[in-house]
Amino acid sequence: MRPMVFALMALAIVVCVPGLTFPVSGGADEAAPISGIEIPSGYRDWKLVSVAHEAGTLNDFRAVLGNDAAIEAYRQGKVPFPDGAIIVRLAWKYTASEENNKAFGREQSFVAGAPINVQFMVKDSKKYASTNGWGFAQFKDGKPDGKAELKTCSPCHEPAKGNDFVFTHYAPTP
Amino acid sequence: MRPMVFALMALAIVVCVPGLTFPVSGGADEAAPISGIEIPSGYRDWKLVSVAHEAGTLNDFRAVLGNDAAIEAYRQGKVPFPDGAIIVRLAWKYTASEENNKAFGREQSFVAGAPINVQFMVKDSKKYASTNGWGFAQFKDGKPDGKAELKTCSPCHEPAKGNDFVFTHYAPTP
Numbered sequence: 041m042r043p044m045v046f047a048l049m050a051l052a053i054v055v056c057v058p059g060l061t062f063p064v065s066g067g068a069d070e071a072a073p074i075s076g077i078e079i080p081s082g083y084r085d086w087k088l089v090s091v092a093h094e095a096g097t098l099n100d101f102r103a104v105l106g107n108d109a110a111i112e113a114y115r116q117g118k119v120p121f122p123d124g125a126i127i128v129r130l131a132w133k134y135t136a137s138e139e140n141n142k143a144f145g146r147e148q149s150f151v152a153g154a155p156i157n158v159q160f161m162v163k164d165s166k167k168y169a170s171t172n173g174w175g176f177a178q179f180k181d182g183k184p185d186g187k188a189e190l191k192t193c194s195p196c197h198e199p200a201k202g203n204d205f206v207f208t209h210y211a212p213t214p
Numbered sequence: 215m216r217p218m219v220f221a222l223m224a225l226a227i228v229v230c231v232p233g234l235t236f237p238v239s240g241g242a243d244e245a246a247p248i249s250g251i252e253i254p255s256g257y258r259d260w261k262l263v264s265v266a267h268e269a270g271t272l273n274d275f276r277a278v279l280g281n282d283a284a285i286e287a288y289r290q291g292k293v294p295f296p297d298g299a300i301i302v303r304l305a306w307k308y309t310a311s312e313e314n315n316k317a318f319g320r321e322q323s324f325v326a327g328a329p330i331n332v333q334f335m336v337k338d339s340k341k342y343a344s345t346n347g348w349g350f351a352q353f354k355d356g357k358p359d360g361k362a363e364l365k366t367c368s369p370c371h372e373p374a375k376g377n378d379f380v381f382t383h384y385a386p387t388p
Contacts, residue, residue: 084261084262084387085261085262085285087258087259088258088259088262088277088279090325090326091265091275091276091277091306091325091326092311092314092323092324092325092326093267093275093308093323094318094322094323094324095321095322095323095324096320096322101265101267102265103262103265103277103385105262111259130385130387130388131388132265132386132388134267137266139373139374139381140266140381142373143370143373143374143381144270146270148268148269148270148272149266149267149268149269150266150267150268150269151264151265151266151382151383152264152265152266152385154386155386155387155388156388157388158387158388179388180388196317197317199313199316199317200313200317207313207314207317208325211277211306211326211329212306212328212329213258213304213329213332214304214305214329214330214331214332214353214354
């Protein structure tokens with residue numbers, strides 16, 4: 041673990057407020073993430089779990105990828121996920137494609153537009169015991185989100201308890 | 215190249231009908247693909263290019279992946295794609311997720327449902343010279359589609375000539 045991350049995690053633990061479900065430090069503007077989770081190198085090339093679209097106010101397009109430990113567990117249909125599994129959700133603006141619509145001759149095509157943000161779920165049953173074994177992090181333009189954004193992650197994932205708190209299912213191979 | 219594929223390609227060339235834009239054999243029920251393209255091993259684990267949704271009668275969810283040669287060209291923003299590049303489009307039914315909607319508290323979540331089919335574009339500027347350097351294949355439940363389905367591939371990709379006949383752009387990394 042890099043010294044900076046370790047120092048920040050120690051700080052986060054020291055200032056942790058009982059009642060919050062996640063160790064947090066002071067603000068949203070730190071250079072390093074409050075959860076101690078940094079952007080894993082090469083995550084953009086991880087294997088595909090599935091795709092999704094959230095309509096409404098989110099109005100995004102999503103791809104969910106996993107590192108090898110996560111993919112292995114997905115394929116075996118095994119929960120809980122093993123320590124070391126990381127699942128990443130990439131989000132882009134849900135964007136109509138004029139180019140594709142012209143080719144199809146009708147308004148029907150939607151593609152990934154500008155990037156919105158990226159979220160990670162990192163499994164470590166000891167380190168993240170207070171949040172059901174998962175650490176959460178979100179980055180926008182490479183910068184980590186802070187306390188306010190992350191404290192809703194774990195409670196929001198509670199309904200997926202039967203799937204080890206993971207919403208996304210592995211898309212069957214066509 | 216496997217002997218069976220070579221034999222099939224030879225057959226396809228022999229029976230090729232002038233005026234069609236793709237070498238085709240007799241029917242849609244062959245055990246091997248008419249284009250000589252077989253399902254590349256491990257394609258489900260290739261790197262992500264982007265995601266898409268086609269509404270209307272297609273009503274599908276798509277993930278587009280690429281082999282290393284395709285991804286390398288995408289990242290360098292280079293066209294034409296080099297020989298050996300393969301782009302795959304996986305499609306699933308566009309499906310509302312009751313589970314996610316319950317968690318969100320509103321009807322907004324769509325996920326990949328049952329698999330529909332998988333399509334490949336294989337770049338070989340000599341072998342597929344008559345179809346702008348790309349060979350096309352489509353498989354459903356592991357079985358290749360035939361003449362009728364494939365003869366529309368290349369003409370349909372004509373509008374994307376400026377991007378070497380490839381519609382899908384590389385989604386920016388969030």
